[in-house]
Amino acid sequence: MKLKRPKIKSIPYEEFNDNETYEKLVKELNENGVNVIVKKLDDLFDWGRSNSLWPLTFATSCCGIEFMAVCAARYDIARFGFEVTRNSPRQADVILVNGTITNKMAPVLKRLYDQMADPKYVVAIGGCAIAGGPFTKSYHVVKGVDKIIPVDVYVPGCPPRPESFLYGMMQLQRIVKAENFFGTTNRKEKDPQTLSESLESIKEVVEKQQEA
Amino acid sequence: MEEKKDLQTPEVAETKKAAAAPAETPAAPEAQAKPAAAKPAVTKPAPKPELPGENEIKPRLVEPEALHDEMLRLRDEEKMDFLELITGVDWGEEGLGCVYNLWSTATGKREYVKTVTPDRENPFIPTVSDLWTIAEVYEREVLDFYGIKFLGHKDMRRIFLREDWVGYPFRKDDKPEEQNPLKMENEVLSDTTVEYNRDAEGNITETEHVVFAPEDYMVNIGPQHPSTHGVLHFRVALEGERIKKIDPKLGYIHRGIEKLNESYTYPQTLALTDRMDYLGAMQSRHALCMTIEKAANIEVSDRVQVVRTIMDELQRIDSHILFFSCLCQDMGATTAFLYGFRDREKVLDIFEETCGGRLIINYNMIGGLAADIHPNFQKRVKEFIPYMRKNIKEYYDIFINNVIARNRLIGVGNLTLEQVVSGGCTGPSGRASGWHNDVRKRQPYAAYDRVDFKEIVRTEGDSYARLLCRMDEIEQSLCIIEQLIDNIPEGPFQTKTKPIIKVPAGKYYSCVEGSRGEFGVYLESTGDKSPYRLHYRSTGLPLVWIMDAACRGELIADMMAINGTLDYVVPDIDR
Numbered sequence: 001m002k003l004k005r006p007k008i009k010s011i012p013y014e015e016f017n018d019n020e021t022y023e024k025l026v027k028e029l030n031e032n033g034v035n036v037i038v039k040k041l042d043d044l045f046d047w048g049r050s051n052s053l054w055p056l057t058f059a060t061s062c063c064g065i066e067f068m069a070v071c072a073a074r075y076d077i078a079r080f081g082f083e084v085t086r087n088s089p090r091q092a093d094v095i096l097v098n099g100t101i102t103n104k105m106a107p108v109l110k111r112l113y114d115q116m117a118d119p120k121y122v123v124a125i126g127g128c129a130i131a132g133g134p135f136t137k138s139y140h141v142v143k144g145v146d147k148i149i150p151v152d153v154y155v156p157g158c159p160p161r162p163e164s165f166l167y168g169m170m171q172l173q174r175i176v177k178a179e180n181f182f183g184t185t186n187r188k189e190k191d192p193q194t195l196s197e198s199l200e201s202i203k204e205v206v207e208k209q210q211e212a
Numbered sequence: 213m214e215e216k217k218d219l220q221t222p223e224v225a226e227t228k229k230a231a232a233a234p235a236e237t238p239a240a241p242e243a244q245a246k247p248a249a250a251k252p253a254v255t256k257p258a259p260k261p262e263l264p265g266e267n268e269i270k271p272r273l274v275e276p277e278a279l280h281d282e283m284l285r286l287r288d289e290e291k292m293d294f295l296e297l298i299t300g301v302d303w304g305e306e307g308l309g310c311v312y313n314l315w316s317t318a319t320g321k322r323e324y325v326k327t328v329t330p331d332r333e334n335p336f337i338p339t340v341s342d343l344w345t346i347a348e349v350y351e352r353e354v355l356d357f358y359g360i361k362f363l364g365h366k367d368m369r370r371i372f373l374r375e376d377w378v379g380y381p382f383r384k385d386d387k388p389e390e391q392n393p394l395k396m397e398n399e400v401l402s403d404t405t406v407e408y409n410r411d412a413e414g415n416i417t418e419t420e421h422v423v424f425a426p427e428d429y430m431v432n433i434g435p436q437h438p439s440t441h442g443v444l445h446f447r448v449a450l451e452g453e454r455i456k457k458i459d460p461k462l463g464y465i466h467r468g469i470e471k472l473n474e475s476y477t478y479p480q481t482l483a484l485t486d487r488m489d490y491l492g493a494m495q496s497r498h499a500l501c502m503t504i505e506k507a508a509n510i511e512v513s514d515r516v517q518v519v520r521t522i523m524d525e526l527q528r529i530d531s532h533i534l535f536f537s538c539l540c541q542d543m544g545a546t547t548a549f550l551y552g553f554r555d556r557e558k559v560l561d562i563f564e565e566t567c568g569g570r571l572i573i574n575y576n577m578i579g580g581l582a583a584d585i586h587p588n589f590q591k592r593v594k595e596f597i598p599y600m601r602k603n604i605k606e607y608y609d610i611f612i613n614n615v616i617a618r619n620r621l622i623g624v625g626n627l628t629l630e631q632v633v634s635g636g637c638t639g640p641s642g643r644a645s646g647w648h649n650d651v652r653k654r655q656p657y658a659a660y661d662r663v664d665f666k667e668i669v670r671t672e673g674d675s676y677a678r679l680l681c682r683m684d685e686i687e688q689s690l691c692i693i694e695q696l697i698d699n700i701p702e703g704p705f706q707t708k709t710k711p712i713i714k715v716p717a718g719k720y721y722s723c724v725e726g727s728r729g730e731f732g733v734y735l736e737s738t739g740d741k742s743p744y745r746l747h748y749r750s751t752g753l754p755l756v757w758i759m760d761a762a763c764r765g766e767l768i769a770d771m772m773a774i775n776g777t778l779d780y781v782v783p784d785i786d787r
Contacts (some may be wrong), residue, residue: 058436
C-alpha cells in the first residue's frame with residue numbers, strides 16, 4: 001500500500017532527509033489499519049495542530065540565542081505557526097531543548113516535561129542536547145536529553161543555524177501530520193512507542209539511583 | 213572541532229620581520245584624525261620589547277593566620293579597593309590555597325597574594341568577605357570546588373553544585389563522576405547556613421544562620437523563567453510588594469569547563485571559551501589567546517592585533533544590541549526587540565563571512581587568527597557603521613525616550629560607587645555608577661593604545677544610566693572601528709607556532725574588557741602541554757551577586773528590569 005505523504009509548506013517530500021525512518025514510523029502507526037472516517041478527521045486535526053505548534057521558551061545556553069534569532073524578523077518563525085512561544089509548560093506543545101543539560105538541571109527539565117499537556121513533543125537542539133556536545137567528558141553534564149525524556153527530532157549543530165531550526169521543526173510537523181489523533185496521540189500515555197521508550201529510560205535512571 | 217590549526221602558513225616567519233619593520237611611523241593620534249586617508253598610512257608605533265612571560269605574576273605568600281590583617285592593610289593603606297579575583301588552587305603536596313588578585317583603582321597598582329594550608333582534610337582560611345563584598349561569592353565558589361572553608365564567612369553553603377553533592381570536583385584526587393550519579397529527584401534547598409570560626413583555644417566552632425525564616429514570604433524565580441537570561445534561580449523574600457532579600461542559586465548550567473581544561477591541550481581549551489559568554493565570544497577567546505601568547509612568548513603580528521580589536525568591538529556592538537532587545541522584551545516592548553535583532557543580523561553577517569560562524573565564532577587562535585579577513589570585510593564594516601548610527605536613533609525613539617520606559621528605569625535599582633567597587637561590578641554596569649574601570653583604558657592591550665575613544669562613565673547608578681551607558685558604548689565602538697578599518701596593517705594572520713604548545717612553568721594573568729565587564733584568565737602552568745589550573749574571571753558573577761543590593765526595597769515588578777539592565781549571561785557565570 002502506498003503511504004500517504006504529508007505536504008509541508010516550502011519543502012517537497014523528496015527533499016527531506018531520512019525519509020526511511022519517517023516511512024517506518026508511519027507504517028508502525030498504521031499497522032492495524034485505520035478507520036476511513038476517523039482518519040479523515042485525524043487529517044483535519046493534524047493539519048491544524050502541525051501548523052500551530054507552540055514552543056516552550058526553554059533555553060539554557062547558546063542555542064537559546066539562536067532560537068531568539070529564529071523568532072526575530074529575518075528568519076521569522078511565524079511563517080510556520082511556531083511563533084507563539086509560551087512561558088508556561090502547561091500551555092506548550094513542544095519543548096525545544098536549547099543547550100546543555102547539566103545534572104542539576106536534569107530534574108527541572110523532567111519536571112517541565114511532565115507538566116506539559118499531551119500530546120507533547122521534544123526537539124533536542126544542538127550537540128549538547130543530543131549527546132553532551134563538547135562537554136561530554138564533564139562530570140556535570142547529561143550526555144543527551146534522550147536519557148531523561150523521549151526525543152522526537154534531533155537538530156545537530158553547535159549551535160545549529162536558523163535554517164536547521166526551521167528544518168527540524170518541519171520534520172516535527174511531518175511527524176504530527178502522520179499521527180492518528182483520535183487513535184493514540186490524544187491519549188499518549190497508551191502510545192506504545194513513546195511510552196516504552198520513556199519508561200525504559202526512567203527505569204534505567206531509577207535503577208542507577210538504587211544501586212548508588 | 214577545528215582545533216588543529218597549530219601548523220600554519222609557512223611564509224609567516226619571513227613576513228613577520230617585514231611587518232615589524234618601522235616603515236612609516238606617524239604618531240598614533242594621527243590615525244583617527246583622517247580615517248579615510250590613503251591606505252599605506254599604517255599606524256605602527258615602535259614595537260614593544262616583549263619580555264619573557266610578560267604577564268607572569270609572582271604572588272606573595274602570606275600565612276593563613278596573617279592573611280586577614282595583611283589584606284586589611286592592603287585595602288586601607290595601599291588603596292587596593294578592587295578585589296579582582298580569588299582563584300582556588302590544589303597544589304598537591306603543598307596543600308590547598310587561594311591566589312588573590314588585587315587592583316587599585318586609585319593608583320593603578322596591582323598586587324598578588326597567595327595563601328596555602330597544608331591540611332587537606334579540614335582546610336581553613338580566614339575570610340576577606342568583610343573587606344570586599346565580592347569575596348562572599350568567590351569564597352563560596354572555592355568552597356564548592358576545593359572544600360576550603362573560610363573562617364568568619366557568614367554563609368558557607370555550596371553555590372554551584374547540588375547541596376547533596378559529594379566531594380570537591382576540582383581537587384586533583386577527587387572522582388566526581390563515581391561519587392555523584394545523575395539524581396532525578398528535586399534538590400532540597402536548606403533555609404539555614406553555617407558559619408565557621410576559630411575560638412580562643414584554636415578549636416573550630418560552628419554557628420547556624422537563618423537565610424529565610426519560616427515567616428518570610430518567599431517567591432521562587434527560575435530556574436525556568438524567560439527573563440533570567442538563562443537558567444538561574446532566585447529565591448526572593450518579599451515584604452508586601454517590596455523585595456526584602458534575594459538569594460541566588462547558581463550552577464544550573466555548570467559544565468565544569470575549568471576542570472575539563474586541565475585535561476585538554478592549550479589549543480583545545482580555546483573551543484570552550486566561546487561557549488561560556490557567547491555574547492562576548494571574541495573577547496573571551498582573545499583573553500585566553502593573549503594569556504597563552506604572552507606566557508609562551510609567541511609574538512603576534514600587528515595585523516592580528518588590529519583585526520582582533522575590530523572583532524572585539526563588533527562583538528561588543530552585537531552584545532549591546534542584544535542587551536537592548538532583551539531588556540525591551542522583558543519589559544514587554546516586542547517591537548523594539550525585533551528592531552534590535554534586525555541590526556544584530558548585520559553584525560552576524562560580517563562575522564559569518566570572515567569566521568564562518570554566527571554565534572560561536574572560533575576565530576582567535578594561539579598566535580593569530582583562524583583565517584584571514586574576507587575580501588569583503590572592510591566594505592561590509594564600512595557600510596555597517598553609518599547604518600548603525602542611523603538606526604540607533606530609532607532605539608531612542610521607540611524605547612529609550614518612551615515615557616513608560618523612563619518611568620520604570622529612572623531612579624530604580626540604584627547602586628552607589630562604593631557598592632560597585634566593593635562588589636567588583638566591572639563593565640558598563642559599574643561605569644554607570646561612576647567607576648572608571650575600563651580595561652581598554654587602564655591597561656591597554658591589542659590595538660587600543662593607538663585609538664582615540666571615550667570611556668563612558670555616568671554617575672546616576674540607576675537602571676536608566678546602565679542602559680544609556682551601553683547605548684553610548686555602541687557609538688564609541690563604532691568610532692574605534694572607524695579609526696582602524698582603513699588602517700589594517702599588512703602581515704601574516706598567523707604566527708607559526710610549535711605543533712605542541714607548552715607554556716613555561718609559572719602563574720599568569722591577563723584580562724580584556726569583555727562586553728559586560730573585565731574578563732580575566734588566570735593560568736597556572738607546570739611546563740606541560742595542558743594547563744595545571746585555568747580559571748576565568750567571570751564578568752557576570754559579580755553582577756548577579758549585586759542583584760541583592762540593587763533590588764532591596766524595590767518592587768518585585770521592577771526586579772526583571774534591574775536584572776535586564778545588569779545584563780549578565782548565565783553560562784559565563786556557571787562555567
